Amino acid sequence: MWPDRRFLDLVKTEHPIVLAPMAGVMDAELVIAVAQGGGLGSLPSAMLSADKAREQVNIIRQRVSAPLNLNFFCHIPVEADAAREAGWKQRLGAYYQEYGVDPAAPITAANRAPFDAAMCAVVEELKPEIVSFHFGLPEPSLLARVKATGAVVMASATVVREAVWLEQNGADVIIAQGAEAGGHRGMFLTDKLAEQVGTFALVPQVVDAVNLPVVAAGGIADGRGIAAAFALGASGVQIGSAYLRCPESKVSAPARAALAAADDESTVITNVMTGRLARGVANRVMREVGPISPDAPAFPHAATALGPLKAAAEKQGRVDFTNLWAGQALPLGRAVPATELTRTLAEQALARLAKMAG
Structure with missing residues (x-):
């Protein structure tokens, strides 16, 4: 066969x-x-x-x-760089303000x-x-x-x-x-x-x-x-x-809707979401900060500062900071x-x- x-x-x-x-x-x-x-x-x-x-x-x-x-x-794991992470959080500062998230609140490190x-x-x-x-x-x-x-x-x-x-x-x-x-x-x-x-x-x-x-x-x-x-x-x-x-x-339902609406031009390779190159459907932060940003901390630490933003946006049914990992054949x-x-x-x-x- x-x-x-x-x-x-x-x-x-x-x-x-x-x-x-x-x-x-x-x-x-x-x-x-x-x-x-x-x-x-x-x-x-x-x-x-x-x-x-x-x-x-x-x-x-x-x-x-x-x-x-x-x-x-x-x-190969890379230790978190406090200065780099602080700079990254500052780069995302306008989003913290927009979503009413306290940038000083403790964050769970990306695992x-x-x-x-x-x-x-x-x-x-x-x-x-x-x-x-x-x-x-x-x-x-x-x-x-x-x-x-x-x-x-x-x-x-x-x-x-x-x-x-x-x-x-x-x-x-x-x-x-x-x-x-x-x-x-x-x-x-x-x-x-x-x-x-x-x-x-x-x-x-x-x-x-x-x-x-x-x-x-x-x-x-x-x-x-x-x-x-x-x-x-x-x-x-x-x-x-x-x-x-x-x-x-x-x-999730909002991510499912974004995936269903995607076409052959919707995915990009980015380092913004985790600090390592990955392909996914472009979301707001990938479009506005990346898709490739020299400011993103090394993998997986870029995801840490995005965590509270992802949670806040998803509560509103939005995928502005959600990983929408998918390949170019997604519409099939x-x-x-x-x-x-x-x-x-x-x-x-x-x-x-x-x-x-x-």
């Missing part, structure tokens, strides 16, 4: 469709729905405590027996922790079938512990040399993340945004450069995109934006149940692949 089964043979799902881990807008419910449709559900775990990760995995395991992917960040020994112990305990990483790989001793559990290790590459590095350093699957993709860029060997490669150019070059299965990510939201990825040599796809409007996602998504969407994507792709085969 599928022309390249290398990815399927590793992860043992029905379809080679990976739900992109989208922190903040999804939980176990969307993972379960995609798994029930035959795809690989991914639980974003970079913002979860160990206890919350256990709770979410237990919910998933009670409902489905399908393979599960836990996703983590591997960024996006890199994979560490504590979370590695959680992986050893929960034994997910797949573990995926963004921004590289964890240090070798932690990666060795993950691999010792029997987990398949996936990691994102945005340029060919990142893919080669991942293969050389222990990944089992490469996620080739094109510039079209929503959310944070998985860049770790480069910081040059202008040189980021589109999915159609990246996938075949990564396929040629490594001996591992390649999962295409970015700009894929329907059967045509999946078939195209396979034609380029991928053996799987990772899809996120197409699932954002599914009823199982945790996207549909507000249908995720199980149905997964099955439809697979059916459409298989029909198109059969037609292409002749």
Whole structure:
């Protein structure tokens, strides 16, 4: 049925469709729905405590027996810079005044922790079938512990040399993340945004450069995109934006409306929301302060000063300061149940692949 089964043979799902881990807008419910449709559900775990990760995995395991992917960040943490953060808060001062938020009130620091020994112990305990990483790989001793559990290790590459590095350093699957993709860029060997490669150019070059299965990510939201990825040599796809409007996602009503109104020109890459480059639907602060601002503190600290503004605006039903992470194929998504969407994507792709085969 599928022309390249290398990815399927590793992860043992029905379809080679990976739900992109989208922190903040999804939980176990969307993972379960995609798994029930035959795809690989991914639980974003970079913002979860160990206890919350256990709770979410237990919910998933009670409902489905399908393979599960836990996703983590591997960024090198940067200490908060008080002067930089004060300057950033000053840059946002007019918004604090407009929304009646006290800039002197204590703020909860943004929490996006890199994979560490504590979370590695959680992986050893929960034994997910797949573990995926963004921004590289964890240090070798932690990666060795993950691999010792029997987990398949996936990691994102945005340029060919990142893919080669991942293969050389222990990944089992490469996620080739094109510039079209929503959310944070998985860049770790480069910081040059202008040189980021589109999915159609990246996938075949990564396929040629490594001996591992390649999962295409970015700009894929329907059967045509999946078939195209396979034609380029991928053996799987990772899809996120197409699932954002599914009823199982945790996207708020105002954010859902903004996503539904988006077109092909609505998304931009910004550093304003978190301090790290990410693609999303442009909101007010991205338009007025960015989308790229030299004032934004390093990841994840830019998000700290935005927190109170986000809460205040959302109370008024506005998304002026809300992360609307999404890729360029967002308008191709549909507000249908995720199980149905997964099955439809697979059916459409298989029909198109059969037609292409002749």
